[in-house]
Amino acid sequence: MLLGGTLLANDDQSVVLNARQIGDALDVLGNPLTEKEKGDLDVAKTTEEVSAILDPKSIVEVVINPESRVKVRSLSVVPSLVEKGWTSHLIKIINEAGVTAPLQVSSAQALPLANAAKESLADRWLKLDIFRGRPLANTLSGVSIEYRILQIYSRDSGKRSAKLKFDVGQGTQDLGFRSEILINFDCLSSADLSFEVLDENNKPTIAAFEIRDMLGRVYPDQAKRIAPDMHFHPQIYRGSGETVRLPKGEYRIGYSRGPEYMAGEKQFTYDGKGGELTFKLERWIDPSKNGWWSGDHHIHAAGCAHYTKPTEGVHADDMIRHCIGEDLKIGSNLTWGPCFDYQKQFFTGKNDKVSKYPYLLRYDVEVSGFGSHQSGHLCLLRLKDQMYPGGESKHHWPTLGLNTLRWAKAQGALVGPAHSGWGLRCESEELPNYEIPPFDSIGANEYIVDVTHNVPGPDGKLVPAVDFLSTVDTPIVWELNIWYHTLNVGYRTRISGETDFPCIYGERVGLGRSYVKIDGKLNYESWCEGIRAGRNYTGDGRSHLMDFTVSGLEVGTRGSEISLNEGGAVRVSVKAAAFLPKEVNQSFKGLSYTAKPYWHVERARIGGGRKVKVELLVNGYPKDEVEMDADGKINDIKFNVNIERSSWVAVRILGSSHSNPVWILVDDEPVRASKRSALWCLESVKKCWAQKERFISKNELKDARLAYDHARAEYKKRIEECILE
Template identity: 60%
Template sequence: MSRKTIILGIYVAAQVAQAQSLPEVHNVDLQPLKAQIQRLIQAKDYLGEPFSPKVKKQLSQALGQADANEAVAAVQQILDAQCLIGININPESRVKVKAGPAKRELVEQGWRSFLVKVNNLAGVTAELRASSPNSRPHAGAPQSQIVDRWLGLSMHNSQPLTKTLSGLALEYRIVQLYSRDAGKRDAKLSFDVGQGTQDLGFRNEVSLLFDCKPARKVTLKVLDENGKPTTAGFEFRDKLGHVYPSQAKRLAPDFHFHPQIYRANGEHVKLPSGSYTVRNYRGPESIPQTRTITVGNADITESFQVKRWVDPSLMGWWSGDHHIHAAGCAHYKNPTEGVHAADMMRHCLGEDLKVGANLTWGPWFDYQKQFFTGKIDAVSQFPYLLRYDVEVSGFGSHQSGHLCLLRLNDQMYPGGESKHHWPKLCLNTLRWAKRQGALVGPAHSGWGLNQTGSTLPTYEVPPFSGIGANEYIADVTHMVPGPDGKPVPAVDFLSMVDTPSVWELNIWYHTLNCGFRTRISGETDFPCIYGERVGLGRSYVKLDGKLTYNDWCEGIRAGRNYVGDGRSHLIDFQVDNVQMGVNGSELRLAKADTVLVTAKVAARLNDEPIPGLAKRNYAQKPYWHIERARLEGTRKVPVEVIVNGYPIAKKEIIADGDLRDIAFEVPIEFSSWVALRILPSSHTNPVFVLVDGKPIRSSKRSAEWCLAGVKKCRSQKRRFMGEDEITDFNAAYDHAEKAYHRIIGESVTD
């Protein structure tokens, strides 16, 4: 190498060093700077990236100097070397940014912290904010922008540091950066201290090239309770609580609004070296487990086995959620209009949800409608079944109450190919759906049926002003033609578990007391009312043979199911020798008598209560949860027998997960309906006990409540009708009023 080349190399290196060095700040009071440096040291320790012992010693020596100016200069010489960014805030509060000398090295799927030097000539005490086009979330981004959104960015503006700048002329802050990728990546970083503080000419931003080192591959061996390969949910967190993979950088099948991901046996995650807390589980019938794993400098395999406390499917009870969505609400519109069947199937598998009804609705209807086939989707993996159907929501009759339409043969209402031509009257939609043999019922039943009290049943007439089971109060009185032309009930079920229990159950209890036989089914309305997971609200349907989607739906129509949060179970409920959901769920007595109510019951509470949940107002989430049923100071919950809406017998069980036989002797004076519940965690469908062949007319007050409800709903919903449906609207409500007037005259006075 020539002497000229060596001299040139030295010159270039000196120029680079000069370009990256940060200006020294003068006239700084040492005492507040010293306090700020101590907080900085504590923050670095807390973040898990402490200064080296050598640097800590150097800082101690520098701050211990007698000459304050020399101490301030020495501190800057030590810390500037670790600064990624230098910031100058001029007397007019304009922010100017310069690259610092710190090594620009990140790690794939991991966070790293860097120092930011702030020369605050304006004495600003606002929050220092960082931003980058590269740190924008994936959710909502066009596909073309995903590749550039590789960065995670966060200022550490919490304890032991202060949220805002101190106003001191010199201080050091911490910026944290996350890399989605391995390899060379360019990022543009911008800083400001409030609107209008950016310097002119883009001088508040800087472009930096990072070298992102690869993370380690962690292969997951995932087994069920029997040692067979399965899919489960996992939450990976570092000691600071950071979630891995970063939620902001997720695309399907990992959802950006979840802390958890779902992985099958043999799949993997990528993690930087370090220690992680891993929580794994598989739906509410499993016992979540937590442990720590350590990732070193090589790829590893970690084994996990699901621990289960109950499995209703072994007794023929199959879980399902009739209301989940692949589009809308928490789902993104970009880079795709919602997610796809394989993504939803993964979540059903991870939550051990046997049946998922994936409902196409208003948002991105015209994109999602292409996936409807009128049969289970090809991604189904028996016994896990996924099928596309429809929720009337965001169009059509939704203002009178959203409708779940399951087991459709044709998803499109006649007269068009989209959502704009559907009828405004729910009953007209129900007529069309029932003609093709669909299973139908209102979604999120409680909305619009608000109650001020918590007693069940309650006789306060709600506003009927929402999108739940509002028009249901009229529709339940109607019979409509089925596939063979014979009359069938217009409504098959009411949805439960995703709205306040009192609001949902009250209208059901009252209509049952009038003799109507609408059943209930559990739903989540994922990811709208609940985005935490699919299957938060469930139905458990008893089938004698192989699970099919059609038979599962038929089980709901017949009422051969119980609903709940999956944390308690009411299995094989029957009254005398009549099983719930078999032969019309009907027990006939010649005269008033005592009946035997039996079931197998299981529930599971943690040893220690979830703080505050049991006493939370029932109209606050979670609406249904076993913790709300806990008897204070115990691990017990009450199992109640409900007759005509009222609890008439109760037994306490230990909620330790064990399955127990339970029995009650219940007097029946007149035709009544009987059910079991652990409120608000699980509820059976009813068995109908007919005395002397008479129909159920168990409460005149309930019939009067229903009549008042029809009138209230009529006044609320008429304004949503088009002129072409006013005649149908009036006829539907006239019929309902007439029916309730007749039932009032036939009912038991109470």
């Protein structure tokens, strides 16, 4: 057989078999051959017969010469594409070298939009994918002639051009740019599909939508997204009256609105001519009705998964859309190292103008990528001034975290370490445990020192240097172990939930949350004050611990402290709820607590049923428990426990939610619950200094030595004050 002047082996049987596989693959992709074409393929016996059927459907012919050089020529005059959709086209391959490597295609027009210069966005309009799924092989067969399927996604409508480049490995492109070809396309228009999105009260709102076709492809294509649609998300966020442009086809749309809502799915056939879909959202719980307001104190508009081009991160109107779409009432949008000098312009010291009550967004700061970050990142909330004195950027900040905390607390900020568990790893699954962590990362490392210090507040009176520890976004044992130990020696740090979006978790904002009890109207200042006072619980939002009280005292009120003249019984109550699907999520079976997701109600499931355990803790150890149906109903849980000496008490659904403590002082004695905890803290200061000394600047070393010496002295004192081991 002679093709293009080259004598090829007689591969008729292999060529015919490949052609029939191509027909089967086109069926899978939803772009089938006509019945006549299928019939002709069924009876085809020669390469010439196959070529007569498939060549008219091929847009290019790729020739691999005996030296494995690749050149390409056009076979179709103006191929048709569809706006915001995929179309399948054939590539004819003449393989004179018998190459069995994968065929690759690339194009400057197919580069992603994320991190692209603004002036290049218009040119990056398509996406290319050579189909390698069944029944086709991943690589070329080596047969003299075969066909492959090129799938093309078009962002745009109208006339468009793209330069496609083909190769079968490094150095196989033909000389003189003959492996490249400019193709003109006619991109047919799609139509907007409108959404009506209604909450449980039939009011318009925003929700998350994950749109896929029957092949599982995501729409709009992620590589062709810029804000407010994130390129690293499968979902988009849309509100009532807003649209998404889709081509004709059959789709599944998954929809959700954060952990307090039931997720749903619609399957529908779209005619590509426009229309409207209605989504009625269903809640399983609304803590805000009882005065408990959700918030995430650690989200970012720049850095990590965000792009740095065409803009340096995204903007407030993008972030508030995501907060509303996840029903997250408070979003603390923290400016940090990446894009710091660009993002700092949005700080105002008050709610951003995009806030739409009760959804409030505010810019604050995370010390990360600068300053004292190597001793542990710090969340600085409720700032009045975002810039440490002495400069206008991030390069002059203190390298000792305590000095940063002094400055922040003097202006009334709410402060605490970010992603607490990093650097505090341990092998044990027990809480508490007595392994000394390495203190070698960016979590609550220097916290072991800072927690022993009081610093001047706005009025000059001494206040704790640290208000809270961040939880939910690192392994639960690593987070809670250091907290339990410092509580056991009498310190009163609270906890708050965070996501560190889109760094630790890029899936969505609000995967880690705090629910704060507020009397009256929600505002950012009172929400932060609730965390400082410990009038909150933290978790994944799939379980809840509302109205935790001890002997009638509600957590976070009157200092969370009650006094007893002598030991005796106390009454504990909490309104608890959780929601688990009836079917067990098998991905959690045997999942280590060090694997994501670190907090999830599925971790709390008891066996194969639909129950979770609400535990009463005294000084970090469970003293009682109640098994509760995780059916979404609120349960009034009650405990009675004997308290013989000063202690702290809390409740938890381990793996999903945790309250802050109430302190019970017996005979006015401070909490000194465990000498072992005090010894653990002292050894941890030693370990932390060994790791962090090298990161502290020379002009702050004296301050650092004094700070660490103070911590050692405090823990030694408390070792002596502890009665119990």
